[in-house]
Amino acid sequence: MPKLTINDREIEARDGAMIIQAAAEAGIEIPHYCYHQDLPVDGNCRMCLVEVEKMPKLTPACATSVSEGMVVNTHNERVKEAVRGVLEFLLVNHPVDCPVCDQAGECRLQDYYMVYGLHTSEIPLEMKVRKRKVIDLGPMVVLDTERCVLCSRCIRFCDHVTGTGELQFFGRGDHVEIGTFEDRPILNPYSGNVVDICPVGALTSRDFRFKCRVWFLHSTDSVCAGCSTGCNARIDHRDGAIFRMIPRRNPDVNKSWLCDEGRLSIHEIGRGERVRRALIKGRDGMQAPASLGEALDAANTGLREAARKYGGAAILGVGSASATNEALFLLARYVKGQLGGDQLEFRLDSEDRKALEPEDKILRRFDKHPNSMGALALGFAGDEIGGIEGAISKAREGKIKAAVILYYKPLVTRETDALAEARIAELVSLLEFSVLFAAHKADWQTDAGVLLPVAAWTEEEGTYTNYQSRVQAALQAINPPGDAQPAWSLLAALLEASGDTSVWSSSTDVLSDMKQAVSAFAGIDLDSVYSQGALISTNGAL
Structure with a gap:
């Protein structure tokens, strides 16, 4: 060196x-x-x-x-x-329209001028070369050629990363500008990255454009929950609202990139009605609102009664590949330690078996869940169940009578999602008693004995294990609505209500216990988890 x-x-x-x-x-x-x-x-x-x-x-x-x-x-x-x-x-023909430019506040041209420039332009505005403004380049990108400094970053991205080559230089001399042939749209699934890497305001995001000045935003480090790649990301938010998600560099996972599906997945959390209060089904078969304490007591009572009556083998724990490692760990601990059960499952459809298969040669993967490998490492894919279909068969045969279920709607949808949700709905309808943890409402949830409101991905802190078996941390950006809490927190309260003496005041406390209890997580370094991620050892297949 x-x-x-x-x-x-x-x-x-x-x-x-x-x-x-x-x-x-x-x-x-x-x-x-x-x-x-x-x-x-x-x-x-x-x-x-x-x-x-x-x-x-x-x-x-x-x-x-x-x-x-x-x-x-x-x-x-x-x-x-x-x-x-x-x-x-560079400033000779620049429009100097900073007051209306979305890049203001994070523009390198502004920053460097304040350090190295501070000169008076010798070219009056009426003599500057005028170029085209507000050019629509597809669903993600708006181009302003007057602001461009011709750095060619966007061109090289399309040439060398996506290999689609949409952007090029056109013109000669001081009339050179970037663009696409005949202003055709940029339709590759990573087009939003050209906005991220533009050092000035030439390429701006249609999704974020004119929404909020960047100096009003608060930033939180997170991990994209749109697929099993687990791209490192930064969530920008203000007053409980999320405005954008942009990539956070991790050379071992996503480099500096983020796919458009993942980038826009932040909007899925706000779509659909959220579960804001706990509900308990009464003797009349109707669900009624309850406090979290009442709902947790009812959940624990109903599950323990089912375990006493039918034995632990009749209790099923259904995890979610979109839940954090901490939530899955405590769910398994509750089912095994407090109910005497040993049946854990998380696979809702055949697509979940594609956790290791790439959708393209860059970042996207077929598995649209962030934590399939974490669920696998924590024992949620036992041969005795064989997926959700096996659980439904056992419920029909009367071998499974009750279940604790974590359910999250995927942020990036696929054709099989409706079938997967129908399967979990069918399972709930076949059970004598079920406790359902959910973030979004659905009609079939009325069959649950107890419905508990959980925080969505951006509303809780926790870790996810990506397809590489890399454990990565996502921090809480905004608060959950109503009475909703992180799933690990509700499960910790459920364990406490059932007599578990452990105390967890944060997700990090749960992760520390997980390191001691689960061999796959034993060697991870917590500092690494919260920076570039830490690899664990997983074996077995989905």
């Missing part, structure tokens, strides 16, 4: 690293537009020019590899003057 000096500071860099990468890893920022760590180097913006000792001219940091003994200066007057010159050229 070569050692070099940057701004009088000696650092050690990776072999083959470029100066800009070595500087970034050492916490030294070099201004840039065209460089992106997950795209091929282009070197066209000239913003990252640095001075290297013994080199007569300034050199682009993004295209110059480090070497032993190299001496680099990134902020002397010679470098600053070069950067100021580049900025001045």
Whole structure:
């Protein structure tokens, strides 16, 4: 690993690293537009020019590899003057419409101007080259060619990541602009990423456009729950409303990308009526509202009575591949430890057996649940049941009399979802007693003995295990509605009501217990779980 000096500071860099990468890893920022760590180097913006000792001219940091003994200066007057010159050229024909630009507040052109620019434009507005504005490029992207700095990030993304090549340069001289042939829409399933990587306001999101100024938003690190890839993401929200989800870089999972399905899945939480209060079925067969305490007591009483009457083998625990590891762990603990049951299941349809199969060569996977591998590691795929169809058969035969069920509607829908929901509804209708944890209402839930309101994905903290068997944390962004609580919290209360002496005040407490109780999770490091994720060992097949 070569050692070099940057701004009088000696650092050690990776072999083959470029100066800009070595500087970034050492916490030294070099201004840039065209460089992106997950795209091929282009070197066209000239913003990252640095001075290297013994080199007569300034050199682009993004295209110059480090070497032993190299001496680099990134902020002397010679470098600053070069950067100021580049900025001045970029601003010659820029519309300077920051007050109405969605990128304001997170725009590199604004940021660098405040550091390196602060000059008065020599070109009056009426003499600037005018280009096209507000060009609709499909369901995700709006283009404003006047704001573009021609960094080519979006072009390289479409060429080298998706391989679809929609965007290109058109025109000559100071009339060059980006666009698509005949303004055709960008329809690849990752089109939203060109908005994320645009350093200025040339490409903006149709979904987020004019919704909220970014400085009003609060950001929460999370994991996309749209499929089993578990892309790392950041959720931006304000006053209990979610405005957008954008990728958070993890080189081992999703790099800097997020598919459009996952990006838009945040809106699914607000669609449909939420379960806001607990309901208990009375002797007249009708459900009536109840407090959480009353509902938990009724759930525990009904399940323990069924276990006493028919034995633990008649009790089924149905987990969800969309539930957190913590919720699944406590569900299994309750069914096994308090009810004497050993039958656990989570597979609702044949599509859930595709957890390891990719839908494309980039990120998307056929399994539209974030935690199938976690459910597998926690023992929810026993051979004695064989999926939801096996559970229905046993219920018809009278071998299963009661169940505790976690149910979440998938955020990304597929054709088999309706059938999967119909199967769980059929199971509930066949049981003498059932306790259902749900976030969204459905007609079939009236068959449940007790219905408990649970928080949705963005409303709770917990971990998910992706298809790589990587455990990753998602933090709580907003509060759940009504009396809804995270499923792990309700299950912890249910365990307490049944006599379990453990105390869990957070999902991290549950994860710590899980490490001790489940061998697959024993070796994970909690700090890693909350940063880049931690791999566990899983075996078996869905």
